[in-house]
Amino acid sequence: MDPPAIRQHSHSGVYTDGADLYTRSTTDVRPGGERVVKGDNGHDYRSFPPNGTKLAAIVKMGVTNWPFTSGSRVLYLGAGAGTTVSYMADVCPQGQIYAVEFAPEPFRSLLEVARRRSNVVPILADARTPAAYTTQVGRPVDVVYQDVAQRDQWDIAHRNALALLAPDGWVVLVVKASSVDVARPATEVYADVRSVIRSSAFRLEEVVDLEPFDREHAVFIVRRS
Secondary structure, eight states: OOOOOOOOOTTOEEEESSSSEEEEEESOOOOOOOOEEEOOTTTTEEETTTTHHHHHHHTTTSSOOOOOTTTTTEEEEEEETSHHHHHHHHHHSSSEEEEOOOOOOHHHHHHHHHTTTTEEEEEETTTGGGGTTTHHHOOOOEEEEEEEOSHHHHHHHHHHHHHHHHEEOOOOOOOOOOOOOOOHHHHHHHHHHHHHHHHEEEEEEEEEEEETTTEEEEEEEEEEO
């Protein structure tokens, strides 16, 4: 069988064979056990499944504002065990991913992800206190990506953006509606998040609902004015 024809997607760092999504693999370690295929150009590509990572889900759902480039510096809040961090490292191979996680158990897995990827910096810290890792991050980042399932999701992102985001930088905010208010419909929670963002000095560019890949999740793409 001939190798598949995998080509650059319209979004930087993402590839497609016309049906499925991929990233270009930068290591032979696959945190999620995802498949790797060799394209007709000889490169290895990791399957980038929208039901396995919200980063792929927003691409599959047609996001317009894709803030990542090959050299993006990203502050990732709520890094967990590092599966999505590993994809982001593929998407931004010349950039740097500062991956913040508070819980010791997933952080141990995140350390293993970082050990095989020179552009991932693992940080054991509380995302509510950006002053604790300002020195490690150094100069301002291009993107703050947040996937912290807490009631005050925008407040955490906003606090980090004010401290560490470059002018005209981006915030990619993953909102889990039930973490904000389990008793209210997701649409009402999203409306509240829209309102609070629009009352800030940041500009809401796009909202991507992740159904059917992630129930009651939406991603808010925000630009620093």
